[in-house]
Amino acid sequence: MMRRGIAELPLHGGHVPRWLALRMKRLAELVIKLLVDEYGTQGVLERLADPVWFQALNNLIGMDWDSSGSTTVTAGIVKEVLSKEDLGIKAAGGKGAKSRKTPEELKQISRLYDLEAEEYIKTSRLVAKVDSVALQTGYQLYHHVFFVDQEGRWAIVQQGMNPQVKLARRFHWFSEKVESFTLEPHKGISGIKAEHALNTIARESKEYQKTLLDVVSESPTKIEREVKSVEALSKGYIPFYKPYEKREVLSILKRYESLGKIELNKRALELARELGVSSYDELLLIKGLGPSTLRALSLVLELVYDVHPSWKDPVTHPPDPFKFAYAVGGKDRVPFPVERGTYDDLISFLEKLLEKGKEEREVVKQVTKITKKWKFPEEEKRPT
Incomplete structure (x- = not known):
């Protein structure tokens, strides 16, 4: 399942154990609160729409570093956190049947933030049509999450599955990036480039x-x-x-x-x-x-008309933020089993950090620079 050190997103079975799911939700909540405090709701949406940042968040909370569940589980946890907290962002949709509830949930969010619901429902439909009809690479959409902030900005994370090879591909959208829904509108696409794609939005x-x-x-x-x-x-x-x-x-x-x-x-x-x-x-x-x-x-x-679409696959980001899997480990024991003690220490540290002012957090920013050039041991990078 490996190509040049890059992970694909294979279909994985199984589930997240309760003890880990509870910690994932708490850690994701702390990260999002810190982000809102530091960068505002727009900064959070922009990061959710970044394929590498999204995958890194998935790895940070302990999900598999190379599975289709890295999208569905992480997006589901973020949605749950946003539903319980008043952070100025909400989410609609989800995996499978939950994605079909997107219009009704967008209506609820629009009432809460005094937004025009129909505009967002239309955007949701159009984005899904673009990634299933206008751009065809053999992936069938089964996951669609629509994030909206109180200012009306939005980000969408949706995923398709190729049933023949059982691999997933993730599509990221950000409202501030979209100039046209049908001319290279994506913030990024996470997956392995295909030999050819029917790309009518190039x-x-x-x-x-x-x-x-x-x-x-x-x-x-x-x-x-x-x-x-x-x-x-x-x-x-x-x-x-x-x-x-x-x-x-x-x-x-x-x-x-x-x-x-x-x-x-x-x-x-x-x-x-x-x-x-x-x-x-x-x-x-x-x-x-x-x-x-x-x-x-x-x-x-x-x-008949000698007019041709593009056949260039627009994938921008092969999924590979493996480095972040070293934070607490991975659900499938890669690069090592999740360490509960380390996980709880991290949660405790972030809880204390959230209580401090922005000036005190600057010290932590300086410490993070130490790890920027750190490289993970290549021999430990293996598919789960």
Whole structure:
């Protein structure tokens, strides 16, 4: 499971024992309180949206350093801490069925902070559509947590699972980073780069997006005929307007099929045409427009209109903050079993630190500089 010293995020079973979960919650609570006091709520959101910082927090509280649970457990603990404390930040959503409660929980948070709920619900839906439809790498979303502060800023951490290889990929968003939801909007993506990805949100996909909107404005029946003509291309039929070699068609088709079925949802296209969608954001939000339909449309754009999406995987951060696993150890005994005494000493130290003023904390900041250049023993870095 290792590549050049970098961990993947494999699917792990098991659970966090109660004695460890209680300590994780207390330690996470102390860390977040210190962060709010030092950097404000925006500073907390910015860090949650940082793949390396998020993974480091996971390691600090004692979770596995290289598992899919590093997202679900850590995000769940942070959400629980924020729900019990009045820190100016709340969270909605979670893993599986909990993610479907996001809209209702966002309404509750919006009432609490006097925000416009529908704006955040729309953002939640659009972000999920971007990472499941507009960006396709074989990962199916199953985890979505939406953090909101009292000023209306937000961060989103969501994760997908590739069921074939049983590996996870984590997507991070931060409101202050997003200029466009459909042009390189992520704060970061944690995972191992794939050989290719259907990436329709890369900056070089602007022409693709424009042409796609033009094609969708046409009759769904016409688009369906074009999909069938592409199928004919794969069987050797060569139309006069695009002299593709059969070998080339098959290689392009195979690349799309590696991501799943190619099926057109005509009802979704009819709805898009009726509504007269004028932006890629609006198109993605059309009910029924899923990954298979976008694959069909993209295939038509490539082989009929000679307009291409990007196939560059936008992963920014391979998960690797292994250094922080040395704080208290790891749940799966890597790099060593969690030491309860050390864990309790750390909690006690942070509790006392929280009581002190910012001036006194400066001393601690100076001490942390000592560890910045420390390297972990490479031989201890192994998958759990």
